[in-house]
Amino acid sequence: MKKQALVAIAAALLALQAVPASAQNVAIVNGKAVPTARLEALAQQVARSGRPVTPDMQGQLKEEIIAREIFAQAAQAQGLDGTDEFKSQMEQARQSILIRELFMGYQAKNPVSDAEVKAEFDRYAAANAGKEYKARHILVEKEDQAKAIIAQIKKGAKFDDLAKKASKDPGSAVKGGELDWANPGSYVKEFADALVALGKGKMTENPVKSQFGFHVIRVDDVREATVPKFDEVKPQIAQHLSQQKLAKYQEELRSKAKVE
Secondary structure, eight states, X not given: OHHHHHHHHHHHHHHHHTSOGGGTEEEEETTEEEEHHHHHHHHHHHHHTTOOOOHHHHHHHHHHHHHHHHHHHHHHHTTGGGSHHHHHHHHHHHHHXXXXXXXXXXXXXXXXXXXXXXXXXXXXXXXXXXXXXXXXXXXXXXXXXXXXHHHHHHTTXXXXXXXXXXXXXXXXXXXXXXXXXXXXXXXXXXXXXXXXXXXXXOBOSSOEEETTEEEEEEEEEEEEOOOOOHHHHXXXXXXXXXXXXHHHHHHHHHHHSOOO
8 A cells, every 4th residue: 555655646746747837837938937827817807897708818818918028028128127216106006006905805894784775775765755846046146136136037037048147056057047856955954945835836036045145946847756776776875885984994094193
C-alpha cells in the first residue's frame, strides 16, 4: 500500500509540473507573465456592470489585458511611472478604491430590511393619499400687485398671459403659471390651504401670502391621487434608504474625524 501511495504522489507532482504556463498566465509579454487573475478581475468588473461575459467577450478581454501590459511596459520604459503626476494619480486611485470598498462593505453589513422598506412605503402612501390638484399661480412681490392682477382677470384678462408677464416664478411663468399635478403637502402651508379651499375652476378672491411673496391661485382640475403598488416601487425605495444609511455613515465618519 505504501508503494502505491508513493507512486500516486509522484504522478500528481509530475502532472503539476506538466501544467503549461498558459494555464496560469494570460500571456508572456516581453518575458513578463500576465497572470490569469487580471483577466478574471476584468471579467468580474464587466459582469458587475450588467453585461454578459460570453466566449467572444472573453477573447476581447484577453486582448485588452495583453494590450494594457504592452502599453504599460512602454510607459515604464520611458520612466513615466516615476513622475509626480503619475504618483498623484496613483494616490487618488488608491483612495478611490479604498473608499469604494469601505462603502460597499458598510452596505453589505447594513442592508435595508423589508420591514424598513414597507414602513417607508406606508409613510409615502399616507402622505400622498387623497386628492391631487392641477393648479396655476401668479407670484408677485407686493400685495397691491396681486390685487391688481385679480381685478384684471375678473374684467376678462387671461390668467395665462398675466402669469407670463408678471409672475416671478420662472418655472411656471413660461407655462402660463401652470403647476404639475401635486398633493397639497407638496406646497407651503399657506398655498396648500388656499388650494384645498378652492373648487375646480375657481380662483382666489384675495392674494395668498407666503414666504415667497403674494400668490394668485387658480385650480384647473382635481383628481383622486393614485399611489403605485408596493412591489412596483420596492426596489427604488430600498435603494433610497440604502443611500440614506450610507450618507448617515459618511456624516458620522466626518463628525468623528479631527480636522485641523
